[in-house]
Amino acid sequence: MHHAEYIHRCLALAENGRGRTGINPLVGSVLVRDGTVIAEGWHAGFGDDHAERDLIKKFDQDIRPTDVLYVNLEPCCHHGKTPPCTELILERGVRRVVFGMFDPNPLVAGQGIQRLRDAGVEVIGPVERARCEWLNRGFISLMQQRRPWVTLKRAQMHDGRIAQEDGSPLKITSPEQDTWSHAWLRGKHDAILVGIETIIRDDPQLNVRLKNKKVEQFIPLRIVLDPKCRVPMDAQIIGEGTCIVTAQDSEVPSELEERGVQVLRIPFDGKQFDFCALWKALTTPKDDFFGITSVLVEGGPRTWERFRQAGDIDEDVILVGRAS
Numbered sequence: 001m002h003h004a005e006y007i008h009r010c011l012a013l014a015e016n017g018r019g020r021t022g023i024n025p026l027v028g029s030v031l032v033r034d035g036t037v038i039a040e041g042w043h044a045g046f047g048d049d050h051a052e053r054d055l056i057k058k059f060d061q062d063i064r065p066t067d068v069l070y071v072n073l074e075p076c077c078h079h080g081k082t083p084p085c086t087e088l089i090l091e092r093g094v095r096r097v098v099f100g101m102f103d104p105n106p107l108v109a110g111q112g113i114q115r116l117r118d119a120g121v122e123v124i125g126p127v128e129r130a131r132c133e134w135l136n137r138g139f140i141s142l143m144q145q146r147r148p149w150v151t152l153k154r155a156q157m158h159d160g161r162i163a164q165e166d167g168s169p170l171k172i173t174s175p176e177q178d179t180w181s182h183a184w185l186r187g188k189h190d191a192i193l194v195g196i197e198t199i200i201r202d203d204p205q206l207n208v209r210l211k212n213k214k215v216e217q218f219i220p221l222r223i224v225l226d227p228k229c230r231v232p233m234d235a236q237i238i239g240e241g242t243c244i245v246t247a248q249d250s251e252v253p254s255e256l257e258e259r260g261v262q263v264l265r266i267p268f269d270g271k272q273f274d275f276c277a278l279w280k281a282l283t284t285p286k287d288d289f290f291g292i293t294s295v296l297v298e299g300g301p302r303t304w305e306r307f308r309q310a311g312d313i314d315e316d317v318i319l320v321g322r323a324s
């Protein structure tokens with residue numbers, strides 16, 4: 001096998017942490033001896049061991065100088081919630097490391113690689129850099145733009161319609177398109193965001209469903225922009241895992257929080273939330289909320305427009321349905 005294939009295995013293992021690592025990156029690691037994977041590890045959740053540490057802790061045999069450690073992100077060299085991975089790698093006698101991308105965290109940014117090379121470790125990389133950076137685009141966005149990665153998604157008919165003329169829901173996408181967007185859009189973002197009018201008119205579930213079955217292991221946070229707190233108490237999204245973003249002076253019924261909904265009060269100028277304040281609140285871990293690094297904005301048009309005006313869009317996806 002080539003280096004790239006072991007890095008692909010690291011990326012698959014990294015997915016185990018999706019929805020659990022909060023503002024931390026998704027990272028997987030494998031140890032290879034004579035062409036065979038002999039140990040695997042991953043970063044399982046916010047505050048948990050990094051992938052290399054997880055692997056090394058689970059592997060109770062001696063590591064040989066010819067063994068190769070693969071990891072999709074440069075090993076860290078700073079003291080964070082856990083001690084530096086570079087030191088553990090050196091202590092356990094790893095002499096060869098292949099990595100997928102540099103860590104965009106300014107506390108690391110190449111220094112992890114340098115530390116290993118200075119200690120005489122053979123380091124190869126970045127290998128499969130584009131794929132590794134794509135997996136961690138949310139983490140990179142947070143480090144470089146101080147906000148999550150934002151994907152706008154809209155579904156429209158060939159003629160441009162996005163709803164019925166009276167505003168009621170219009171089925172636009174095919175089952176194949178739905179499966180794709182649940183697997184590759186909803187299932188690959190930390191949060192799904194909509195405007196309050198979409199909740200009032202469509203009453204969506206905003207979960208991840210594959211072949212019509214709800215996926216239990218990872219449910220993105222549901223975020224509703226609702227400055228005047230108009231959300232109906234019988235909406236399907238009411239419950240744990242939903243965050244209502246509302247103005248600082250809006251009247252919030254106590255039932256919302258009693259039913260597990262997280263309420264976030266953000267400065268509002270009468271038309272628009274302060275996006276900087278919103279991003280800060282959503283990317284700062286607090287209590288049992290570990291933060292998010294990516295958001296799928298599903299609409300409707302007024303919500304899309306405000307993201308366009310703010311310039312906070314990284315990816316634009318349009319699903320076009322067949323004319324009925």
Ligand SMILES: NC(=O)c1ccc[n+]([C@@H]2O[C@H](COP(=O)([O-])OP(=O)(O)OC[C@H]3O[C@@H](n4cnc5c(N)ncnc54)[C@H](OP(=O)(O)O)[C@@H]3O)[C@@H](O)[C@H]2O)c1
Pocket residue numbers: 153154155156162163167168169170172194195196197198199201202225226227228230271272273298299300301302303304306307
């Ligand atoms: N085809 C599709 O892909 C798709 C997807 C979703 C929805 N839809 C359709 O879109 C229609 C609803 O769209 P819509 O444009 O009327 O409403 P919307 O975008 O769902 O909600 C707009 C409202 O959300 C609040 N809001 C959104 N962004 C905000 C921001 N940045 N700052 C502060 N408040 C913000 C405001 O609430 P206040 O009014 O309380 O100030 C705003 O008026 C429905 O017919 C639905 O079926 C289609």
